Amino acid sequence: MATARRRIGIKDVAAAAGVSTTTVSHALSGKGRLPEATRESIAEIAAELGYRPNTSARNLVAGKTGLLGITVSASPDAPFGLGDFDYFIQLLSAATGAAVEGGQALVVEGAALGANAFSRVDIDGAIVIDPVSDDPLLASLDARGIPIVTTGRRDDGSDSGTPRHWIDNDHREATLSILDHLVEHGARRIGLVSTPPVTSYTRDAVAGYRSWCEATDQKPLVAVAGGPINEGSGFIGAAELLDGPDPPDAIYATLDQLALGVLLAARARSIAVPEELMVAGCTDSHGSAWAAPPLTAVALNPERIGRAAVAMLSSLIEGREPEVNPVMVPTAILPRQSTARNGPP
Amino acid sequence: MATARRRIGIKDVAAAAGVSTTTVSHALSGKGRLPEATRESIAEIAAELGYRPNTSARNLVAGKTGLLGITVSASPDAPFGLGDFDYFIQLLSAATGAAVEGGQALVVEGAALGANAFSRVDIDGAIVIDPVSDDPLLASLDARGIPIVTTGRRDDGSDSGTPRHWIDNDHREATLSILDHLVEHGARRIGLVSTPPVTSYTRDAVAGYRSWCEATDQKPLVAVAGGPINEGSGFIGAAELLDGPDPPDAIYATLDQLALGVLLAARARSIAVPEELMVAGCTDSHGSAWAAPPLTAVALNPERIGRAAVAMLSSLIEGREPEVNPVMVPTAILPRQSTARNGPP
DNA sequence: ATTCCTAACAAAAACGTTTTTGCATGTCAA
């Protein structure tokens, strides 16, 4: 019954409209010189017939693949999966949504691939999340001439002349404001637990913390959690501070996973949170929200970051310089019980 | 300095090898009739030149888009995001990985799109996760003649004659074994908290539970948690059982989120877990692992499901009937503290 | 010696678009 009907092509539209394929193409793309009336009538016929242009054919003449790539940069010392962090999930979801809405296909590559990412599938451009210092992936993409948008700034020693495009939060500012938040709630001595400074957000947070220490005339109290990025590392980092000669009464961790580890370290020592120790982390997550007690977090707006990255990359691929670059996405503090020492959060 | 060099095409290879493009194509694809020696030498030259076939051109002649789609089916009454469930994330990661390894591009569509999913981006085939009854998306894909692999079985009343392809766990068996696990650990009265039976896994779990009740001569004790799938619904469902005339001393929830809600309900009533109430949930997640106490879970192996789905869909697209269909993926019980009433989990 | 077959390759068509070039026709200015 259901006649296996051919897909409607530009030729069918042309035939139906009594014009050439050239004219249809021009009418639909807005190029060429055609009277508005012709354009409209052709567009109408195309819509009636349910014409959908063949993407492969388009890509072929455009010399594009029609694919955007997204991956997260990873340091070889600290491997992790895309699903390990709520932040990535939210960013990816948003990016995926934005791409699909724009009729673009976005392919996600796992983190563990290093420079081999995007070697199997050809892409028109790439979004690289949180680039670590001198990631060979970036060099490889640069060499292939593939446009890149990073989420967080890239740092490869010599600024190689190529213009940079990125989305970022103001992590320095965010750090200052969470420190203020802690002080407001009664903190007297604030320690920092961070990952090694391989990403711009870590460097920014540490820089913010140090400048705050200088301004308030305190000695920085920093633990760098090496190894895998998880609760265990946070636990160890927190232990270093809590068991040290100058234990803090508040800790800010540059990642939610670390903050959860700090919470565990406090529990192991029967230190009451937030009464004896306030804890806050960067990046909100299910884990932070459901922790005991719930963790105050710096929200980074990964949804906006993801959408902005796709938009910026699309511009680049079309050969337009993006209107705004870099894009700065605002942060916000989500006050929860873990910092509610004086009254409600 | 870096000469912006053209991309190597099949013509370049042909020229370098002193043969026609036809011969190169045949040599590389294994088709046509060529002596092995010629094939090899051409392959070598192609590799030397770094030849990579243009995907768009290939797709154009093949009449394909080169894209696989994946989305999760959602009931309009219970909307959720892709990132809401660890299960999806793990499945998606695995599917993405499998696709990329196979040189395929997989595009992820959000859940909230309903039948509109895949209307913006053309795909060669689709993976639909946990299809809900009579999802219009499936009908729409069927109508467009797009091959479908489902994760979990589809149920659309009349079996419409079209052959079905799916990956699944044996949820009935899994349910029986977790019930056994609970009994072994001292449960006397086991209740079930489930979502409405719109997916095959829910129907299977409920069916398993009911047959177990029948076999053990008990009256089923079931709470159906409507509305959004989250801890709140689990809380309400658990309340219904715990505050009822026949309160259970163990609850199995068909989703980890519900199980977390059960935990909260127990805490709200000062019911000790696992001493007074054992709790287990289907699907492992970060939340389950980090809950207080950690939740015993039925692991579903989403990684294997995701990879199998991509493999099966690829077969279908190439026009081959998959070797195994359906694919059944084994489950396992992850014993944790929430069911450790008698001795260690 | 002719015919027939096969091996080894090449020429050309096809896929569905976009883009470039070309060709009428009409309008306006000189």
Added chain:
DNA sequence: TTGACATGCAAAAACGTTTTTGTTAGGAAT
């Protein structure tokens, strides 16, 4: 009245493959 120029459209080339259809040379069979 003749060029110059704009307008409205079509023909044809191009994108990089795969696939279909030849073509040639050589060997075997008659």
